[in-house]
Amino acid sequence: MKKMAERVPPELQAQVVKLQQLQNQLGNLIAEKNVVESELREINRILESLSTLPADSSIYKIVGNLLVKFDKASVEKELTERKEFLEIRSKAYQRQESELRKQYESVQKKVNELVSKYYKPPAGAEKV
Amino acid sequence: MTEQNRVEVSVDQLVAQAEQLRDYINRLQNMVRELTDSLISIESSKEAIGLLGSGGRELLLATDRKGYVILEGVTVSLGKVLVNLGMNYYVEVDPKTGVEMLNKEEESVKTNIQTLQEELSKSVSAYNEIAAILNQIQQAERQGPSGEGE
Numbered sequence: 001m002k003k004m005a006e007r008v009p010p011e012l013q014a015q016v017v018k019l020q021q022l023q024n025q026l027g028n029l030i031a032e033k034n035v036v037e038s039e040l041r042e043i044n045r046i047l048e049s050l051s052t053l054p055a056d057s058s059i060y061k062i063v064g065n066l067l068v069k070f071d072k073a074s075v076e077k078e079l080t081e082r083k084e085f086l087e088i089r090s091k092a093y094q095r096q097e098s099e100l101r102k103q104y105e106s107v108q109k110k111v112n113e114l115v116s117k118y119y120k121p122p123a124g125a126e127k128v
Numbered sequence: 129m130t131e132q133n134r135v136e137v138s139v140d141q142l143v144a145q146a147e148q149l150r151d152y153i154n155r156l157q158n159m160v161r162e163l164t165d166s167l168i169s170i171e172s173s174k175e176a177i178g179l180l181g182s183g184g185r186e187l188l189l190a191t192d193r194k195g196y197v198i199l200e201g202v203t204v205s206l207g208k209v210l211v212n213l214g215m216n217y218y219v220e221v222d223p224k225t226g227v228e229m230l231n232k233e234e235e236s237v238k239t240n241i242q243t244l245q246e247e248l249s250k251s252v253s254a255y256n257e258i259a260a261i262l263n264q265i266q267q268a269e270r271q272g273p274s275g276e277g278e
Binding site for chain 2: 049062
């Protein structure tokens with residue numbers, strides 16, 4: 001008797017490939033989302049620290065091998081703009097993730113149905 | 129027992145799961161190591177501010193990381209320090225504020241280490257469970273099918 005893995009019906013194989021592709025897409029998306037959310041957390045932390053400092057505080061930024069001086073207000077403005085941009089991206093990633101998860105669940109359901117259809121247990125076989 | 133309560137996984141799947149967990153555990157351990165290094169650096173910075181704050185203290189200064197040349201110097205009174213805010217930003221503050229900021233950062237790092245340690249503990253437990261199952265399978269294979277020749 002041939003093993004199940006040796007002759008997978010094309011219909012099932014196509015769905016399994018689709019499932020793997022969705023899994024990869026989901027993995028990549030989550031990784032990208034994590035990077036964005038990590039930067040957002042960092043920005044929020046910096047903005048929180050800046051809020052406790054006097055308005056005339058000198059802020060320096062490393063640019064190459066130089067420390068360039070900025071005033072507090074311009075740094076807060078730059079970070080707030082970056083934060084807003086990242087928040088939009090984060091929401092977009094969340095929407096995409098939700099959509100991909102729905103697709104994944106749908107394909108997984110199809111795969112399970114096809115497995116049940118093509119690989120029924122032999123008649124009289126007892127379920128443990 | 130109902131079908132729902134029974135989950136069947138192949139040995140290959142278990143091995144793959146164990147490898148994934150091993151990889152995850154390594155990543156967590158690296159993160160804990162990095163954060164522990166940060167903690168040591170924060171401690172050193174606080175100590176340096178405390179020692180150099182008053183000025184007039186003799187010190188030796190290495191001109192490079194390997195210490196090929198070391199210069200002799202004397203500290204002046206410490207009026208301002210630059211504290212790292214993150215993302216390549218530094219803020220110029222008085223030493224007292226600098227230490228306060230470092231204390232906050234230290235607390236944050238400690239909390240992160242604790243969170244990672246908890247996650248690490250869970251992952252190691254899961255890995256050990258899978259390893260034990262694989263061990264049992266290996267032993268069963270060595271002993272051969274039971275009741276042979278009956």
